Amino acid sequence: MDGVRRMTKLQEFAGGGGARPAVPFKTLAARLREQIADDIVRGALPPGIALEELELAKRFDVSRTPVREAIRLLVASGLVEARPHRSAVVARATEAQLAGMFEALRELESLCAGFAAERMTAPEQADLRRVHGALQRVVRAGDPQRYHELNEQFHSIIYAGCHNDYLERLTIETRARIAPFSRAQFRTLGRLARSHAEHEAIVRAIMDGKAERAAGAMKAHIGSVHDAYATYRGG
Amino acid sequence: MDGVRRMTKLQEFAGGGGARPAVPFKTLAARLREQIADDIVRGALPPGIALEELELAKRFDVSRTPVREAIRLLVASGLVEARPHRSAVVARATEAQLAGMFEALRELESLCAGFAAERMTAPEQADLRRVHGALQRVVRAGDPQRYHELNEQFHSIIYAGCHNDYLERLTIETRARIAPFSRAQFRTLGRLARSHAEHEAIVRAIMDGKAERAAGAMKAHIGSVHDAYATYRGG
DNA sequence: GCCCGCAAACTTGCATACAAAATGGCATAC
DNA sequence: GTATGCCATTTTGTATGCAAGTTTGCGGGC
Structure with missing residues (x-):
């Protein structure tokens, strides 16, 4: 991303934590899903707020690809709504x-x-x-x-x-x-x-x-x- | 994919059907999800069978990207199981x-x-x-x-x-x-x-x-x- | 002043390239 | 003959580039 290729990136993520020795291994997308879902459930990301891919990608220092996959996961679970060519948003409800x-x-x-x-x-x-x-x-x-x-x-x-x-x-x-x-x-x-x-x-x-x-x-x-x-x- | 760029590809998919005039527009991933989910529910893709991304991509004549997104959608809904670096498989059950x-x-x-x-x-x-x-x-x-x-x-x-x-x-x-x-x-x-x-x-x-x-x-x-x-x- | 149309900027959708991990086969040691 | 470790192959994971669609704001017309 900025010249130096960082190792795997899968190890280092996990919310800024340290090394996680015996973890079964999770993809970036899976971790992003957990993180974003948590933010939604905790209220840090309130209903209606837009989840812009590039913004999330920058925040977590990954590319858009795993972000997109995480969002798809959240869409299927109902926590997020998505419409083509529009930013996904945290699900609202009448x-x-x-x-x-x-x-x-x-x-x-x-x-x-x-x-x-x-x-x-x-x-x-x-x-x-x-x-x-x-x-x-x-x-x-x-x-x-x-x-x-x-x-x-x-x-x-x-x-x-x-x-x-x-x-x-x-x-x-x-x-x-x-x-x-x-x-x-x-x-x-x-x-x-x-x-x-x-x-x-x-x-x-x-x-x-x-x-x-x-x-x-x-x-x-x-x-x-x-x-x-x-x-x-x-x- | 093979020189000639086909228009949007979103119109032409839809299971080989003809033009679909007033359809709200769906992404390839969304259509693939429907198709694959249908195949699973109907039994064409029995539990335990591997969903290889490249194979599906070739079958539907799209790239791996929308296939992956469709699979993520199915994973969240529980119809498909995925483990890192292993082919996703149609969900089994004890x-x-x-x-x-x-x-x-x-x-x-x-x-x-x-x-x-x-x-x-x-x-x-x-x-x-x-x-x-x-x-x-x-x-x-x-x-x-x-x-x-x-x-x-x-x-x-x-x-x-x-x-x-x-x-x-x-x-x-x-x-x-x-x-x-x-x-x-x-x-x-x-x-x-x-x-x-x-x-x-x-x-x-x-x-x-x-x-x-x-x-x-x-x-x-x-x-x-x-x-x-x-x-x-x-x- | 308000509305409409157009175009630029931005965002997502898809394709492709490359990296990393798992699988399978083969050779080798026992 | 069996087990084990290594390497090639295959497949997934991630990054990036480009195309298409949406949004927004500006300018002109009424």
């Missing part, structure tokens, strides 16, 4: 689409919870209780950011607990797809407490092995998250 | 993965049916009845191929009837993802008749606006499809 995604997420998470109640192993249950306990402490401490992190763990444990890789993947992807639009939902301490109370019902149902109750509790939980978000957005 | 996908499809279709019972418009309902009637005639005639086509229409109408674009898309993609593995399920006339009888219960529940009954009937239907497939595959 209110109706967002409501649809929330509804789908509610049902997917509900399914996961139901299966988790029937299938989680003892270690998985222990892990769920552990994170649930940690969440309780965070609620008392009133730390929304930390709550957000642990909350994601909580839900992820339940996704994995359904013991259905495909369903787990669908749910994770749906959550990621909604994330860019719902980044402000846990701002109030009131919601934190309420969220945790809802978790309590879910955990109990799972521990008791009551699939329907777990599914119902999760459905109510996600529904209330959606309501909180809709209220927030509405005014 | 028995466990396949079972998981069937389970997910069962739940997704069940959700669609439930919502459809509550939300389908009168024209949509009429369309469903129309296809259902056509299916009955095909069962009597004993035409598995035609049954397969109409059966897809039948289910697609219900997907659309849930009035949730995202859920519809998830369900369609899941069905496509399973298709390469379940292409031999409607070989017996007995299954045709049974399948149609199950449809009957679904249609009635939807027409009556009974969401739970519709969901349950659909769940039973997909479950029986899966059983038939598992039996077929098992021996």
Whole structure:
């Protein structure tokens, strides 16, 4: 790119980090996809913003080719929209689409919870209780950011607990797809407490092995998250 | 490619067809994705087969670039697996993965049916009845191929009837993802008749606006499809 | 002042060239 | 005869050049 040919470039990328010894090897495109997807989900790249190939290429010091491939990957996953000869943009969503995604997420998470109640192993249950306990402490401490992190763990444990890789993947992807639009939902301490109370019902149902109750509790939980978000957005 | 520069190449592709006047314009990559995805779903490209870039490029008379982009699109959708520096292959699945996908499809279709019972418009309902009637005639005639086509229409109408674009898309993609593995399920006339009888219960529940009954009937239907497939595959 | 048309600049789409890694075959050592 | 390591071949990964399409802004006309 500037005279000196740097070795492989695959080793050095990885977000400016150091050497990564036993990594299975990833293409530039794969890493770019992760990086950009992360930026979108975290909100650094908000919906509607243009993803110009040359700009991204310069930022990551690669050519347009892997950038283009990364964008194609993101397009297929739904996080990015692309139209021919126009810059790809971070996916937007109408209110109706967002409501649809929330509804789908509610049902997917509900399914996961139901299966988790029937299938989680003892270690998985222990892990769920552990994170649930940690969440309780965070609620008392009133730390929304930390709550957000642990909350994601909580839900992820339940996704994995359904013991259905495909369903787990669908749910994770749906959550990621909604994330860019719902980044402000846990701002109030009131919601934190309420969220945790809802978790309590879910955990109990799972521990008791009551699939329907777990599914119902999760459905109510996600529904209330959606309501909180809709209220927030509405005014 | 061979001296004479052919105009745009975007117009002429499209599967050897003629001029396509009012088409919104699609990139080569997008068309290749459709073509390859179709070949995978239809079984022309069975699971495990390698998708060599140069070979595909030659077959479609394009360069490797759009082929690669098409493959990336397919990778993200799950129809194709790729590992660095290895040919991409049509996605395979273990028995466990396949079972998981069937389970997910069962739940997704069940959700669609439930919502459809509550939300389908009168024209949509009429369309469903129309296809259902056509299916009955095909069962009597004993035409598995035609049954397969109409059966897809039948289910697609219900997907659309849930009035949730995202859920519809998830369900369609899941069905496509399973298709390469379940292409031999409607070989017996007995299954045709049974399948149609199950449809009957679904249609009635939807027409009556009974969401739970519709969901349950659909769940039973997909479950029986899966059983038939598992039996077929098992021996 | 506003609208329309045109052209320049910019961005993406595709092709091609080259680099790097994996595969397969062959020779060699045991 | 088998295993192992090396080299040629093949295939993917990345960079770059050029063509085509879109956007934008300017100038002229109304």
